Amino acid sequence: MTQSFDVVVVGAGPAGSAAALAAARGGRTVCLLERGPFPGAKNMYGGVTYPSVLNELLPGWWEELPVQRWITRRSTMMATSSSSVTVAVQADDWAVPPYNGATTLRSELDPWLAAQAVAAGAVLVTSTTATALLRGEGGRVRGVRTDRPDGDIEARVVIACDGVNSFLAKEAGLYPHFSPAHFTLGAKEVLGFSREEIDRRFGLVDRQGVDIEMIGVTQGLPGGGFLYTNLESVAVGVVVGVEALAAAAIRPEALIDGVKSHPAVAPLLRGGELLEYSAHLIPEGGYDAMPARTSDGLLVAGDAGGLCLAAGLFLEGVNFAIGSGQAAGEAALEAIARGDTSARGLAGYERRLRDSFVLADHKKMRRAPGLILSERMQQRYPSLVCGIAQDLFTVTNPAPKPGLTRLLRTHRRRAKVGYAELARDAVTTWRTFG
Amino acid sequence: MSNPDERLPDRSFDDRMATVEFRVADTAHIVVDSDVCRSCTTKACVIACPANLFVPTAEGGVLFNYEECFECGTCYLVCNHEGALRWSYPVGGHGVVFRRA
16 A cells, blocks of 8 residues: 655655654654664764754754764864874853754764654654655656555655765756766774773863864875764764775775874874774765756755765765755745645745755855865875974074075975965965855 | 784774674675676776775676675765666665764
């Protein structure tokens, strides 16, 4: 027997649960499908969530969100193999409501968010894979096929939140320019320590946490390294371009080892017990590499819609998933109420994305992926910055201090950085972050 | 074996993979056509697969073990040979189960 709902959401990650929550709140029948045995089982990320996006859907979210630690120190590190320069921002405001970033585990965050959708009336069905779209007249999407016996589910609107590999969005033809160039691979290890040991090593109290983003630690591959403190574990890993990884003869776990053995990182991790190794793809193409996200009867949100912000200074995905999921749920409500769930009736989705941070941030930072993953930013600028900083603070008595002008001249030459490209990138940086 | 640098890399990789839970399905969700792989010169999957599941064979083909797959899709992205990989998700409730990611 075919089941029927107003809305079926595929994937109970942050995008899917936010979509289901918004649609169920509007009084519609909602089925939330998850292929894992529980929400979050298939999901992996660096480790930090920025939950202020939940202010509207779940006010006071910080009372319940399953947080590991609140990020109170955010560090950006540029490194060569033997030196590094780190800018660390610490803020007491980030340790009290409404907070800022938090480390969370997906096996805790995703079930919590899905439970909010269930509390609003959505039906969560786990251990069920959506295998295909059901099509009606003119090719309009009218539901999904699942791998359960008699597992067809009909719906007026299907919201595909089936992740970075979105088979459903591809099946619907929404990815005409699909290219491996727009994806990175994230791989990480979670290392166990006692809570006290993490507090001691990183200088933390209460539930404070640290976020360290690194550039120049990926053995020449375009990407970066990261380190995040959980309550009783530390996540350390890399994000690298998939094409470059394939072309290089370096395996992902060797890249993680490279980060772990960097002189600025190694002492922080010594003696940690490996608790879990994991990997996941990331849609990092940004604004200019996004798929279409709407067709007749179908909306696509979260990673499936290419909505993951990888802009060097800012690395955010869960909030974009939640923001886009909520917009999809609301647009579905609007379309159903009007009795028009065609692509035209669902146009409120892209409008909502454009009017919110989801597309505004992506549009503003559309040049970021190209800049951050460039060979200049990856290798030559870290050399330049580290070289200047090291010599600036190296006392060379009896010789007098060299002065910044001379250091810039010397290290610019040594790192083979041209004034023209430096100026060009300064302009791009300003347009991206200014 | 006292010096960690002398440990066999394979052994250490097995230790890594042993930290991950897998609920192995009866059927493979990724199928490799080794005949196609024989003509492949890059074998990018062998380098890029984070779970190290692609093994080059003496005959120039590629063997694939689906049991400990992260379902990440990297192999599918880097494979440059049409039809070499058939890829889908494992049947619901099976495959990788991340706990601390």
